[in-house]
Amino acid sequence: MIGKPISRVDGPEKVTGQAKYAAEFNVPDLTYGVVVSSTITKGTITRIDTSKALALDGVLEVFTHKNRPKTAWFDMSYKDQDSPPGSPFRPLHNDQVKYNGQPIALVVAETFEVARYAATLVEIDYDPEPCETDLLKHLHEARDPKSGVANLFKPLPPKPRGDSAAAYANAPVSMSARYIHGMQHHNPMEMFATTVEYGRNGHLTIYDKTQGATNSQLYVTQAFNLSFDQVRVISPYVGGGFGSGLRPQYQLFLAVMAARALERSVRVSLTRQQMWSFGHRPATVQNIRLAANADGTLAAVEHEAIAETSQFEDYTETVVNWTGKLYDCANSTLSYKVKSLDMYSPLDMRAPGGVTGVHAIECAIDELAYNAGIDPLDFRFKNYSEKDWTEKDKPFSSKELRACFTQGAERFGWSNRTPEPRSMRRGHTLIGWGMATGIWDANQVPARAEAVLTVNGKLRVSSATADIGTGTYTIMTQIAAELLGMPLENVIFRLGDTDMPLAPIQGGSWTAATVGSAVKVTCEALAKKLFKLARKMPGSPLASADFTDVFFANSHIRLRRDPSVAVPLQAIVDQNGGRAISETGTSLPNMLKQKDYSRSAHAAAFVEVEVDEDFGTVVVTRAVSAVAAGRILNPKTARSQIIGGMVWGISSALQEESVMDHRYGRYMNQNLAEYHIPVCADVRDLDVIFVEEVDDIVNPLGVKGVGEVGLVAMPAAIANAVFHATGKRIHDLPIQLDRLL
Amino acid sequence: MLTETLPVANAPDALPATRPIELTINGKKRQFRLAPWTTLLDALREYANLTGTKKGCDHGQCGACTVLIDGKRVNACLTLAVMHEDHTITTIEGLADSATGQFHPLQQAFIDHDAFQCGYCTPGQICSAVGMLNEGKVENKADQIRELMSGNLCRCGAYPHIVDAIQEVMNKDR
Numbered sequence: 001m002i003g004k005p006i007s008r009v010d011g012p013e014k015v016t017g018q019a020k021y022a023a024e025f026n027v028p029d030l031t032y033g034v035v036v037s038s039t040i041t042k043g044t045i046t047r048i049d050t051s052k053a054l055a056l057d058g059v060l061e062v063f064t065h066k067n068r069p070k071t072a073w074f075d076m077s078y079k080d081q082d083s084p085p086g087s088p089f090r091p092l093h094n095d096q097v098k099y100n101g102q103p104i105a106l107v108v109a110e111t112f113e114v115a116r117y118a119a120t121l122v123e124i125d126y127d128p129e130p131c132e133t134d135l136l137k138h139l140h141e142a143r144d145p146k147s148g149v150a151n152l153f154k155p156l157p158p159k160p161r162g163d164s165a166a167a168y169a170n171a172p173v174s175m176s177a178r179y180i181h182g183m184q185h186h187n188p189m190e191m192f193a194t195t196v197e198y199g200r201n202g203h204l205t206i207y208d209k210t211q212g213a214t215n216s217q218l219y220v221t222q223a224f225n226l227s228f229d230q231v232r233v234i235s236p237y238v239g240g241g242f243g244s245g246l247r248p249q250y251q252l253f254l255a256v257m258a259a260r261a262l263e264r265s266v267r268v269s270l271t272r273q274q275m276w277s278f279g280h281r282p283a284t285v286q287n288i289r290l291a292a293n294a295d296g297t298l299a300a301v302e303h304e305a306i307a308e309t310s311q312f313e314d315y316t317e318t319v320v321n322w323t324g325k326l327y328d329c330a331n332s333t334l335s336y337k338v339k340s341l342d343m344y345s346p347l348d349m350r351a352p353g354g355v356t357g358v359h360a361i362e363c364a365i366d367e368l369a370y371n372a373g374i375d376p377l378d379f380r381f382k383n384y385s386e387k388d389w390t391e392k393d394k395p396f397s398s399k400e401l402r403a404c405f406t407q408g409a410e411r412f413g414w415s416n417r418t419p420e421p422r423s424m425r426r427g428h429t430l431i432g433w434g435m436a437t438g439i440w441d442a443n444q445v446p447a448r449a450e451a452v453l454t455v456n457g458k459l460r461v462s463s464a465t466a467d468i469g470t471g472t473y474t475i476m477t478q479i480a481a482e483l484l485g486m487p488l489e490n491v492i493f494r495l496g497d498t499d500m501p502l503a504p505i506q507g508g509s510w511t512a513a514t515v516g517s518a519v520k521v522t523c524e525a526l527a528k529k530l531f532k533l534a535r536k537m538p539g540s541p542l543a544s545a546d547f548t549d550v551f552f553a554n555s556h557i558r559l560r561r562d563p564s565v566a567v568p569l570q571a572i573v574d575q576n577g578g579r580a581i582s583e584t585g586t587s588l589p590n591m592l593k594q595k596d597y598s599r600s601a602h603a604a605a606f607v608e609v610e611v612d613e614d615f616g617t618v619v620v621t622r623a624v625s626a627v628a629a630g631r632i633l634n635p636k637t638a639r640s641q642i643i644g645g646m647v648w649g650i651s652s653a654l655q656e657e658s659v660m661d662h663r664y665g666r667y668m669n670q671n672l673a674e675y676h677i678p679v680c681a682d683v684r685d686l687d688v689i690f691v692e693e694v695d696d697i698v699n700p701l702g703v704k705g706v707g708e709v710g711l712v713a714m715p716a717a718i719a720n721a722v723f724h725a726t727g728k729r730i731h732d733l734p735i736q737l738d739r740l741l
Numbered sequence: 742m743l744t745e746t747l748p749v750a751n752a753p754d755a756l757p758a759t760r761p762i763e764l765t766i767n768g769k770k771r772q773f774r775l776a777p778w779t780t781l782l783d784a785l786r787e788y789a790n791l792t793g794t795k796k797g798c799d800h801g802q803c804g805a806c807t808v809l810i811d812g813k814r815v816n817a818c819l820t821l822a823v824m825h826e827d828h829t830i831t832t833i834e835g836l837a838d839s840a841t842g843q844f845h846p847l848q849q850a851f852i853d854h855d856a857f858q859c860g861y862c863t864p865g866q867i868c869s870a871v872g873m874l875n876e877g878k879v880e881n882k883a884d885q886i887r888e889l890m891s892g893n894l895c896r897c898g899a900y901p902h903i904v905d906a907i908q909e910v911m912n913k914d915r
Binding site for chain 2: 007008010011012013014015016017018019020021023024026056057111112113114117187188189190191237238239240241242269271272468469470471636637639640641643644645646647648671672673677678679680681683684685686
C-alpha cells in the first residue's frame with residue numbers, strides 16, 4: 001500500500017460538498033459575530049459608540065475593550081506552539097491600536113445579516129499617531145532578533161568562517177546584488193472562522209480553522225483559564241493553511257469570549273479583507289556578494305538578510321542558512337537581522353525563509369556562473385556541497401540532488417539551451433530557460449496515535465493532526481493498511497480532534513514523517529498484541545510461532561513459511577469477547593541517530609518562460625521539478641503537493657504582493673481581485689520527477705515532507721529564465737511588467 | 742482626532758422585515774424566512790444547511806460559491822436569494838444522480854485526477870465546469886478550458902489536474 005498512487009480517501013466527501021469546514025457546523029441556536037477592524041495603524045481609541053448597533057433588533061452584544069470579559073493576565077497565557085519571542089497580541093485588550101485592521105469590536109447578533117449590518121453602525125474616534133511600516137526606510141536600524149524556542153526549528157545564522165571580504169576582493173570573478181520582495185499573505189481559499197458550540201455546564205465544542213487542533217485547545221484553555229476537559233477542538237477539514245493556521249487567530253479568541261459571555265453558541269467568520277489582518281510573509285531585503293576562482297569554484301559567499309517584524313514579537317525565519325547548506329565555501333558570512341514596524345507579527349508562510357533566501361542565492365549563483373562563463377547547471381555540479389558547514393560540517397543523511405539535476409535537465413531538454421541571453425525566440429516572443437536549486441528541512445517531532453481493531457474487524461487509526469490538503473488522511477490510511485495487511489476500505493484514519501492522541505501543528509513539512517512514524521509504531525504495537533491474542537486462541541495454528549514467523553495480509557495473520565496457515569483478524573476480536581482491541585503509541589525522533597546528520601529534502605527546477613517585451617508580460621510555459629524527498633508514500637498526492645508548490649513559485653515570482661500605502665500603514669490591495677495569484681490560465685505544463693532516494697536516518701519511514709520543497713527553487717528558476725530571455729537581471733519580486741519594461 | 746464616517750449614510754432606524762420565500766434547490770422546493778438582502782450564498786449555507794457551496798471572498802472574485810441557476814454558472818455571493826424564486830438552483834449536493842447516488846462524471850474525474858487538495862474551491866470548480874460544458878463554447882482544448890475556468894481560484898494550485906479531469910470527461914462524451 002505504501003508507495004501506491006491511490007486516490008485521496010477524503011475525495012468523495014470533498015467532491016460532494018459533504019466535507020465540513022469550520023464555519024459549516026450549523027449547531028442549533030447559533031449566533032453570529034462580525035468583527036469591526038481598526039482603520040488607523042497606530043494610536044488610541046478615544047470613543048466607541050455602540051448604541052446604534054445595539055438598538056437594532058437581533059443584536060445581542062457589542063464587545064469592545066471597554067466591556068470585554070476578563071481573560072488571563074500574563075503574556076505566557078497567550079503563547080501558542082508557534083509563538084515567536086515577545087508578547088502575543090491580545091484582541092480587545094485595551095484602547096491601543098498597534099496595526100491597521102486590528103479587531104476593535106465584535107458585534108454579535110441572531111443572524112449574520114443583522115450582525116454584518118450592525119457592525120457598520122459602530123462609531124469610533126481615534127487619536128492617531130504617526131506609524132512606520134516601510135522596511136526600506138529603516139534598514140539602518142536593523143538589529144539581531146531575540147532568539148527563542150522557535151529557533152530550534154528555524155536556526156539563526158552560524159558565525160562567519162574564513163575571510164569573505166578579502167576573498168571577495170582578490171577573486172577574479174564576482175557579483176553583487178540586492179534582492180527585495182514585498183509582503184505576501186497566505187490567503188487560503190477558506191476564510192478564518194470558528195464555530196463555538198456552547199454546551200452543558202459551559203463545555204465548549206470548538207470547530208476551528210487551524211493547522212493544529214491541540215494548539216487551539218491549549219490557547220483557549222490558557223487564555224480563558226479553562227481545563228482541557230472543558231474545551232474540545234474539532235477540525236476535520238481545513239480549506240488551505242499554508243502556515244496561516246499555525247497560530248490561533250483572533251476569531252477563535254473572540255468567538256470563545258462571546259460564547260462564554262452570552263452562554264450561546266457563536267460563529268465568527270472573517271471577511272476576505274480581514275485575511276490581511278494577521279500574519280504575513282515579511283518583506284525582506286537581501287544583499288549578496290559572491291566570488292569565484294578562475295576554475296569556477298566559489299571563493300567567497302556573503303549573504304545578508306533584513307526582515308520586518310512587529311513591535312510586539314520577534315518573528316524570525318531561516319533565510320540565509322540555506323546558502324551555507326547548498327554551497328560549502330571556506331569564506332562565508334551569513335547574517336540575518338530584523339526591524340520592528342507598526343504591523344501584525346509576520347507568520348510562517350509556505351517554505352518560510354526558504355523561498356526568500358533561496359530565491360536570492362540561486363539568482364546570485366546564476367549571475368556568477370554567467371560572469372564566469374560557465375553553464376549554470378555545470379556551475380552547480382562544480383560547487384556541490386557534500387557536507388553542511390552551517391551544522392558543524394555534518395554530512396547529509398541523504399542528498400540525491402545530483403540526480404535531481406541530471407534527471408530534471410534530461411526531461412526538460414536543458415542541453416538544447418543556447419546560453420546567450422536573448423538567443424532563443426518563438427516568433428515575436430523571447431524564450432528563456434532557467435534553473436535553480438531547492439532545499440527544505442526534513443524534520444520529525446514527537447506524536448501519538450491510537451489504533452483500534454473494531455468489533456467489525458476494521459482498523460480505526462487516529463491522531464489529532466491535520467490535513468490541510470496535504471493528503472494526511474490518505475497516506476496514514478496507507479501506512480496503517482500496509483502494516484496490518486488490511487484492504488484500504490477496511491481502514492479508516494481520523495484526525496483533527498483534541499479527543500484523539502496528541503499531535504503537533506501541521507507545518508514545516510513534518511507531518512508525513514512525524515504522524516506517519518506514530519501510526520507506524522502504534523500499528524506495529526497493535527500487530528504484536530493481536531499476534532499474542534491469536535496465539536492464545538484455543539487450537540491456534542500459530543500457537544508455537546514467534547512474531548518474526550508471521551506476517552499480516554488480507555486481514556489475516558499468516559505464517560511466513562506457509563501462508564495458508566492463518567488466523568483471521570475478525571476471529572481474534574470474536575475470541576476477545578467481541579470487544580475491540582486497541583493500542584496507543586508514541587513516536588519520538590531518534591536523536592542519537594539523527595544528531596550526526598544534516599537532514600534536508602532537495603529539488604531542482606527547470607523553467608521555460610515566454611516574454612513579450614512590448615507588454616512586459618512573462619508566462620511560464622513549462623517547468624520540470626525533480627525532487628529528492630526520500631520515500632514517496634503516495635506519488636499521486638505527493639505530485640499534487642509539488643505542483644501546488646510550483647504554482648506558488650509562479651505566484652511569488654510573477655504575481656503576488658500585498659502593497660501597502662506607507663503613509664497610512666494600510667494595504668491597498670486586500671482583496672482577491674487586486675492581490676494576484678495564479679488562475680487556471682496562468683498555469684501551463686508542469687511536470688514532476690521523484691528521484692530515488694533512500695534514507696534510513698531521517699525517520700523510520702525514510703520519508704521527507706513535500707509540502708514546501710516544490711516551491712523553493714521556482715522563483716529563482718523563473719527569474720533566471722527571464723534573464724536568459726531578456727538579458728535583464730530583475731532582482732526584486734514579483735517580476736511584474738513595471739519591473740521588466 | 743479622527744472620526745470614522747459611517748459607510749451607510751442615513752442608516753434606517755429599523756431594518757426591513759424578513760419575508761417568506763420559496764426556492765427550488767436540487768429538485769426540491771424549500772421554504773425560508775429571509776431578510777431581503779440575504780445573498781443566495783448565505784441562504785444556502787446558513788438557512789438551507791447546504792454548506793457544500795463555499796464562501797471564499799463574498800465579492801465575486803474567487804468563484805468558490807459557484808452554483809448552477811437554470812444550468813448557468815453563477816457566483817451565489819453576488820445575487821440575492823429573493824431574486825431566484827422562479828429558478829432552478831443546483832448545488833454540489835445535487836450533482837450526483839439522486840436515484841442511484843452515482844457521482845456526476847466530473848466528480849469522479851476530479852477524484853481520479855487528484856484535482857484538488859484542501860477541497861475548499863472544489864464544489865465551485867466542479868459546478869463551474871458543469872456550467873462551462875453546458876455553455877457549449879469549449880472544444881476539448883486545454884488552453885480554452887484554462888481560460889474558461891479562470892473565474893475559479895484554487896490556492897492549492899491544482900489547476901493542471903483540474904484541466905486533466907475536465908478533458909477526460911469531454912473525451913468520454915464524444
